[in-house]
Amino acid sequence: MLPKNFEKSLFMITISPRVKVNMRGVEMSVEGREEMRKVSVLIAICFVLALVLSLMGQSQQNQNALKNIMTQVDPAWTSLQMNLDSGNAAGVATDAAKLQRLFDAADRFFTKMNMQQPAGWAKEEAAAAGAAAKAAKAGSVDKNAKAAIGKCKQCHDVYRQKNQDGSFSLKRQ
Numbered sequence: 001m002l003p004k005n006f007e008k009s010l011f012m013i014t015i016s017p018r019v020k021v022n023m024r025g026v027e028m029s030v031e032g033r034e035e036m037r038k039v040s041v042l043i044a045i046c047f048v049l050a051l052v053l054s055l056m057g058q059s060q061q062n063q064n065a066l067k068n069i070m071t072q073v074d075p076a077w078t079s080l081q082m083n084l085d086s087g088n089a090a091g092v093a094t095d096a097a098k099l100q101r102l103f104d105a106a107d108r109f110f111t112k113m114n115m116q117q118p119a120g121w122a123k124e125e126a127a128a129a130g131a132a133a134k135a136a137k138a139g140s141v142d143k144n145a146k147a148a149i150g151k152c153k154q155c156h157d158v159y160r161q162k163n164q165d166g167s168f169s170l171k172r173q
């Protein structure tokens with residue numbers, strides 16, 4: 001138990017029967033000391049756990065950012081191909097501008113992840129989409145733009161993996 005002379009004051013906080021804090025400091029018995037040590041270890045474990053969880057959350061958030069980009073790339077790409085085939089310059093301009101923005105976002109994503117190769121590919125596709133949008137705005141539709149913008153497989157083959165449940169995720173090299 002606590003030493004007999006432990007001063008009881010208005011500001012005394014009881015952590016446990018063996019550990020009490022008053023205005024002069026902390027007073028504790030030997031068992032109290034052991035108790036505090038356990039509490040410290042517990043607090044340290046909680047900190048580490050919180051750190052791990054927050055890192056895991058961050059990585060999940062990153063994953064979702066790319067998924068969000070790709071699910072928008074998909075319909076824009078389908079629409080662009082159709083508009084290129086039918087020679088619809090206004091449609092090409094809209095779709096290509098959208099793809100340019102999305103691949104720019106993908107470039108930023110991969111750059112942030114320190115993945116230079118896919119970042120470079122995304123940058124190239126953003127540039128090709130930008131050029132196609134510009135030409136279409138001036139009224140010319142270039143079917144060859146398909147090859148430059150549609151290098152989806154090149155990147156997917158290396159950086160995309162199919163999970164057992166059929167969903168896709170980023171494959172870190």
Ligand code: HEC
Nearest residue numbers: 067070073074077118121122150152155159160168169170
């Ligand atoms: C520079 C790399 C890169 C390029 C270029 C790229 N992708 Fe992706 N894509 C990925 C990665 C990595 C994933 C896996 C991420 C995920 O789905 O969570 C992915 C996932 C996808 C998905 C699955 C989304 C989902 O999770 O349901 C679709 C659809 C897709 N891409 C379409 C396209 C199309 C269409 C193009 C070309 C016009 C393209 N991508 C170009 C890297 C790329």
